[in-house]
Structure formats: structure tokens, C-alpha cells
Amino acid sequence: MxxxxxxxxxxxxxxxxxxxxxxxxxxxxxxxxxxxxxxxxxxxxxxxxxxxxxxxxxxxxxxxxxxxxxxxxxxxxxxxxxxxxxxxxxxxxxxxxxxxxxxxxxxxxxxxxxxxxxxxxxxxxxxxxxxxxxxxxxxxxxxxxxxxxxxxxxxxxxxxxxxxLSDRDFSAGMGEVVKCGFIADAKILEIVENNSLAEIRSSRALTTELIERSVRVKASVVSEDFKESFAREILNYGHTLGHAVELHSNYCLRHGEAVSIGMVFAAELAAATGHLSDEIVARHRRILVSLNLPTSYARDAWAQLLPLLYLDKKSRGRQLRFVGISDIGKTFRLEEVSTQELTQTYERISQ
Ligand SMILES: NC(=O)c1ccc[n+]([C@@H]2O[C@H](COP(=O)([O-])OP(=O)(O)OC[C@H]3O[C@@H](n4cnc5c(N)ncnc54)[C@H](O)[C@@H]3O)[C@@H](O)[C@H]2O)c1
Ligand SMILES: [Zn+2]
The missing domain is CATH 3.40.50.1970 (Rossmann fold)
Known part of the structure; x- marks a missing residue:
């Protein structure tokens, strides 16, 4: 313990x-x-x-x-x-x-x-x-x-x-675990890449290590910034579009599933604006698919999703604010993205 x-x-x-x-x-x-x-x-x-x-x-x-x-x-x-x-x-x-x-x-x-x-x-x-x-x-x-x-x-x-716990709820929880990997702890991603979902689930040692690493990430962020200024916002990686698709699906998607889609979107957006390599975007998809998590959403939902993005607690006035990464463990605030960039990015994650 x-x-x-x-x-x-x-x-x-x-x-x-x-x-x-x-x-x-x-x-x-x-x-x-x-x-x-x-x-x-x-x-x-x-x-x-x-x-x-x-x-x-x-x-x-x-x-x-x-x-x-x-x-x-x-x-x-x-x-x-x-x-x-x-x-x-x-x-x-x-x-x-x-x-x-x-x-x-x-x-x-x-x-x-x-x-x-x-x-x-x-x-x-x-x-x-x-x-x-x-x-x-x-x-x-x-x-x-x-x-x-x-x-x-x-x-x-x-x-x-x-x-x-159901397989679906386990995978959804893994969505938040790998989020901690992308924003702060590369070792989490390595563990997930080197072991199948079934191996992780059946190994108490692996599950415990992943939980412990994720809790350490959250604990250190919360200790630094309890009431949510930018430091705490990084925990919202993938959550801007994530919350919108969660609401749009009428909560049929689990929170972690929606965040999975949102992380691919955030990665694609960071790549489209020149901050992130295509290789790391591909790594998002590989890891999330290996965990049985969704990485795309319905193309025709965009017109309804776009206004929902503005309900995000991070947005200020008419300005949307995303958490982006420029590398594993390197977060930044992604702002001033045009509607056209958002729409084009959504096309890459929708089907
Ligand atoms: N306070 C925060 O910082 C914070 C952060 C993330 C999410 N949340 C909230 O957490 C909720 C989602 O949490 P969740 O994903 O745990 O969902 P949940 O609490 O709705 O539980 C999901 C289902 O799993 C069942 N369940 C619970 N433990 C089980 C077990 N050991 N075996 C079998 N079934 C079990 C529950 O009865 C429920 O039906 C949302 O309401 C969300 O808003 C809060
Ligand atoms: Zn979350």
C-alpha cells in the first residue's frame, strides 16, 4: 500500500x-x-x-x-x-x-x-x-x-x-488514466503500450501502478492549484469537446469515452495549429483504440456540438480555450482558434 x-x-x-x-x-x-x-x-x-x-x-x-x-x-x-x-x-x-x-x-x-x-x-x-x-x-x-x-x-x-466492474466502465476509467499519461507521465503510456487491456485488467500490480501514477498526477496538480486557475485546467485535457459529445449523446457515452474522443480532437487541433507532431496524434489513436475506447464521433453532429463547446467552464466570453499538448507531458493553453480550424479538425475525427 x-x-x-x-x-x-x-x-x-x-x-x-x-x-x-x-x-x-x-x-x-x-x-x-x-x-x-x-x-x-x-x-x-x-x-x-x-x-x-x-x-x-x-x-x-x-x-x-x-x-x-x-x-x-x-x-x-x-x-x-x-x-x-x-x-x-x-x-x-x-x-x-x-x-x-x-x-x-x-x-x-x-x-x-x-x-x-x-x-x-x-x-x-x-x-x-x-x-x-x-x-x-x-x-x-x-x-x-x-x-x-x-x-x-x-x-x-x-x-x-x-x-x-464492467469491461466498459474499466475502459472508460482507463481514458482518464491515459489522460494523465499524455499531460504528465510518459510511463503510463509505456505501460499501456506494452501490455494489452486484458493483461492490465488481470494484473493487480499493473492496475495498481496505473492508479497510483494517475493519482500522483492529480494530487500534484490539485495541491498546486486547488480552486482551478490554469494549473488545474490541464486535468481538463480532452474535456472541452468531451463534455460536448457527452451531453450530445444524452449521456449514452461514458465520461471517459467522451474524453477519449475529446483527446483525439485536442491532439489534432494542436497538430493543425503547428504545435504537435502527427506521430503523437497517431499515438493517441493507437493507445485509445487498444483500450476499446472511441476515437471518432458522428460527422453530422458538428452543428450541434459547436455551440456546446462554448458552455465549457474554461471559455471566457466568446473565446474558446482548450488544453493542448506540444509533447508528452508538455501542456499549453490553446486559444484563438478559428471556427474554420475547429470545423476542419472535427472533420478529421468524425465519420
Ligand atoms: N468530483 C470530481 O472531480 C469528478 C471527476 C470526474 C467525474 N466525476 C463524476 O463522477 C461520476 C462518474 O463516475 P463513475 O464513472 O464512477 O460512474 P458512476 O458513479 O455512475 O458508476 C457507474 C456504475 O457502476 C456501478 N458500480 C460502481 N462500483 C462498481 C463496482 N465495483 N462493480 C460493479 N459496478 C459498480 C455503479 O453503481 C453505477 O451503476 C459523474 O457523476 C461525474 O460527474 C466527478
Ligand atoms: Zn474527466
Missing amino acids: NAIPVNAENKYEVLVDCNWREALKEIAKSRTRVGIVVSASLRERLGDISLGDCDVHLFEIIDGEGSKSAENLQLMWDWLGAGGFTRSDVLVAVGGGATTDVAGFAAATWLRGIDWIAVPTTLAGMVDASVGGKTGMNSSFGKNLIGAFHSPSAVLIDCEWLST
Whole structure:
């Protein structure tokens, strides 16, 4: 097990490849009350949830994106109230990114903030959603529009969870892993190039190394820039077009799949504007295809995608802002791209 420090508004550690139950027992020793929020389909896998002398409360939450709603928050606040949760108590979120986002937000808002611990159970949750302190929920106007920065007090990554994850969700999580490779850690890309997807999935050592490297990338970026100026923006590599296709697909695409398409677009755009070699663009496609991730999107979607690009949080006024790379691990801000360049680049990634 390795402990990766994060120095955000509070300091905490991400324990990679730990036994989450043992780690939680240790943490619970200093608490009187622990609230566990668990994704419904994982409830049975929790088994016995007693934690020594602790008073343990359980809240089962519906699976996936639908849980990030005002109705669910109301139910969680009522549960916390009925359980008499105080500022010295702790909430534990067990589930994918949707569960850690919404339970983290409940922790951020109850009594203006109580401690919470993330136990991510998907690959995307382990390498991305649970680290970084962003918590939130959806509004009827869009995804993640309501939220708060509220770092967990620990992140417990137990790779055992991954055994039941669908192949599709594993690949989608790998999209965020290779993103960390492109923006900061060439070794991630080498590992993915030298091992097949099946080899990575079946090897605990390889999976753990990839998770650890990705968490290190995110932890170092977040430690440098907690509340998102440019340093943190690099984590958005591939996300400008990615968010647009995710929304356009009506969330039929997984986030990591949409980011995969977005990274190919960002690479093509950097090449078209003279910043990146064709070889690295080809490397994007080779790696992403080897992970069973999509690298193109419907040609006739462009007219609807272009306005969606302007909803990106990085855009300023009428100015779109992309994260580009000029080499592996070298990021820059890609601005002042004409609509014509965008359209031509989209033609290269669409079919
Ligand atoms: N806070 C952040 O910084 C941040 C970053 C990235 C993504 N997110 C959020 O994370 C969410 C996406 O996360 P996700 O991809 O983990 O999706 P998810 O939480 O919706 O989980 C996907 C599905 O996998 C199931 N599942 C979870 N663990 C499992 C396991 N071990 N075995 C089998 N099935 C399992 C879930 O029940 C769900 O049906 C989105 O809501 C996104 O907005 C947040
Ligand atoms: Zn992402």
C-alpha cells in the first residue's frame, strides 16, 4: 500500500491498494458516529459494517447519475439529522464518482461541513472523482452545476472493488488514466503500450501502478492549484469537446469515452495549429483504440456540438480555450482558434 499526500485546503492522504475496511476501522477508532452512504448495487458487498464502538448509520443511495439530485440530498440531510450527526462525526461514501460526488456534497453542506471519506469503487472514481475535493450534484439546467469544494479527509482505494466492474466502465476509467499519461507521465503510456487491456485488467500490480501514477498526477496538480486557475485546467485535457459529445449523446457515452474522443480532437487541433507532431496524434489513436475506447464521433453532429463547446467552464466570453499538448507531458493553453480550424479538425475525427 502507498499513501499519496494531497495538500489542498486541508491535507489528506490517498491510500492506494489498501484494505478499505481495515483502514476505516483505524479511522473510526477516534469517532463516535460514522455514516456510510453506499451505492445500492454494492450494499451486499459491504457485508458486516460494524466498526468497534462506533455508532454506524447506513444510507443506501440509487446507483449512478440519478443519485445526484436535490431529492436525494434532502433524504440524506434528513438521515443525518435523524442520526444526530455532529461536527465530530464522519460520512463515508462507498461507490462510483456519482456516489462520492453527492455524498461529499452532503458532507460539505451538513453543519457547513463535516468530515468525509471517499471509498471509490470504479476506476474513474479512483483516479479522478474521489481526489481533488470537488463535490456536487446536477441541476435541471445541467450536470454538476451545483457544488462545493470540500476535500475528503482520506481516500481509501481498494482494488478489490474492480473485480466486478464492467469491461466498459474499466475502459472508460482507463481514458482518464491515459489522460494523465499524455499531460504528465510518459510511463503510463509505456505501460499501456506494452501490455494489452486484458493483461492490465488481470494484473493487480499493473492496475495498481496505473492508479497510483494517475493519482500522483492529480494530487500534484490539485495541491498546486486547488480552486482551478490554469494549473488545474490541464486535468481538463480532452474535456472541452468531451463534455460536448457527452451531453450530445444524452449521456449514452461514458465520461471517459467522451474524453477519449475529446483527446483525439485536442491532439489534432494542436497538430493543425503547428504545435504537435502527427506521430503523437497517431499515438493517441493507437493507445485509445487498444483500450476499446472511441476515437471518432458522428460527422453530422458538428452543428450541434459547436455551440456546446462554448458552455465549457474554461471559455471566457466568446473565446474558446482548450488544453493542448506540444509533447508528452508538455501542456499549453490553446486559444484563438478559428471556427474554420475547429470545423476542419472535427472533420478529421468524425465519420
Ligand atoms: N468530483 C470530481 O472531480 C469528478 C471527476 C470526474 C467525474 N466525476 C463524476 O463522477 C461520476 C462518474 O463516475 P463513475 O464513472 O464512477 O460512474 P458512476 O458513479 O455512475 O458508476 C457507474 C456504475 O457502476 C456501478 N458500480 C460502481 N462500483 C462498481 C463496482 N465495483 N462493480 C460493479 N459496478 C459498480 C455503479 O453503481 C453505477 O451503476 C459523474 O457523476 C461525474 O460527474 C466527478
Ligand atoms: Zn474527466
